[in-house]
Amino acid sequence: MTTHVIVLNGASSSGKSGISRCLQAVLPDPWLALGVDNMVEALPASLQASEKGIEFSPDGAVNVGSAFMALDVAWTAGIAAMARAGARVIVDDVFLGGAGSQQRWQKALTGLNVLWVGVRCDSKVAAGREIARGDRPQGMAALQAEVVHQGVVYDLEVDTTHTEALVCAQTIAAHVT
Amino acid sequence: MTTHVIVLNGASSSGKSGISRCLQAVLPDPWLALGVDNMVEALPASLQASEKGIEFSPDGAVNVGSAFMALDVAWTAGIAAMARAGARVIVDDVFLGGAGSQQRWQKALTGLNVLWVGVRCDSKVAAGREIARGDRPQGMAALQAEVVHQGVVYDLEVDTTHTEALVCAQTIAAHVT
Amino acid sequence: MTTHVIVLNGASSSGKSGISRCLQAVLPDPWLALGVDNMVEALPASLQASEKGIEFSPDGAVNVGSAFMALDVAWTAGIAAMARAGARVIVDDVFLGGAGSQQRWQKALTGLNVLWVGVRCDSKVAAGREIARGDRPQGMAALQAEVVHQGVVYDLEVDTTHTEALVCAQTIAAHVT
């Protein structure tokens, strides 16, 4: 039973992108890495800062509107189609809707073998990394730390608080079949 | 008959990305903008400079290998699925294989209404813009200028040599239904 | 009389960065290219969006405060010192204070041979390029188009409205001694 998709879910600054790149390096096959950041960059500029699209408050809150949600459904369907067409895909996402977000992905990925991975990081440590990276509003990591995992069911969880991205990736890779 | 996908094909530095962003700004509906650059960035780092993946020579030549081509088929299928799921999508691509590249997209986009747009730019002017942008190997624009259009059939063509990206976008937008 | 510094002054989206990269390519000696964007990126994140630092309004207005101005004086002195230490430097800047901004640079660059270049672009064309590049608030180009040139004295002016960056660079290079 081949793993078709690896879904990494975690709060902003929890370390998903680094794990994703390390997974690409340690897994023997080539995997595409795509994430919610790519979807946001594909939006019209006008939707990248609007009520209908996605809004980032200075305090780190993120709100998404109707146009974003409609396009996100299509984006998700597209990722699923890539996997069905033979690409192995690592998805990194932020389940702002917790269990509801997972159900949306489950529906899109029907029939595919998915490895669900929770990426945790101590909220204070993530807040520090948010300052160190310098490209995210301060507060986003803390606001998302708990909510994105609420009701979500994982095959495994990793925690980047004291574990390097590469080591987390090796742990995850051991579950890929 | 609603246009589902706009495909912009042109050589490196012909102005596709700028036209794509302008299209997103002038078209009344929200359109996703995705291109071959996004696909390349989604590849494992090891494939971004290898014979099996994609290689950029210092003289601007681009070669793609078996792993790239397999993932590209899946990427194309994914874009088509996004459009079928309701997203309107602007694709920018470089048809290194000319007519063959178009046939691959036509197959993937079966049943969708596609506006095929050729983006031209005088080869010398494009070579100058390549220097001005500073992030592409010199020579790529000139090498690709003709070959990407060979045998390709368009609904319309625009030329950025003397026409601004926004004006090209307005011309294209007038053909979107 | 060797030219030590080339100062390119123009509004946002008038094409300064492209000209700067082309100048580096066409001038036989190596020139460093530094600009106000580099200075802003060197600021603490907290000053990149604050009254004391620099603020970018959604309508494209730019305001700078006391902390920005103090650091900008030091930045300018540093650029001058690089030139005095033997580096040839292309500076690109936006003279939000018009003649006053030029006087500040003149004072810092005392004793150095400076080529003052005005970079113009039709306001409507620049506004279109602002959309095409996608990384500047819409309106900035138009707001700055006139004000940055008020009272400023140039050795030569170039206009990117109908002239490519590379051609502008060649014109400027002909004045470099």
Place this chain on the structure above:
Amino acid sequence: MTTHVIVLNGASSSGKSGISRCLQAVLPDPWLALGVDNMVEALPASLQASEKGIEFSPDGAVNVGSAFMALDVAWTAGIAAMARAGARVIVDDVFLGGAGSQQRWQKALTGLNVLWVGVRCDSKVAAGREIARGDRPQGMAALQAEVVHQGVVYDLEVDTTHTEALVCAQTIAAHVT
């Protein structure tokens, strides 16, 4: 005795940039952050991959030539002048020449109060972070890990192997006067 300049020296992927941004956040005054990456980006494209400029081998080796070295002397003089003009500056650098690199900076910074900080990271951990960040040739971190500290004298050293950038920055900040 006010600290004018903080010099962070460490190998690639040791965590200097993150510490620098955290220092800007925790220090009460505004500090400019500038580093060798900014200097490289200011070079003509032709020097960013040439024997006379700077060359990055696929194995992570870095070589610098005569043109690079001449411009680097001027860059260093410019940073010193910024500090003398009142800007407090955090410099991050990679002392490829070990003690010789430090002497060059000491000469440029004569008369200024400098806090010399060594940034260490276990070579294996840094190699993992190099994969996770994805924008550096693999091997650079390991190649530089020891050589950049050879003969260099510090006021304090921090080690990012098990300590977060923010905590390292707080340690450093306690030594800033």
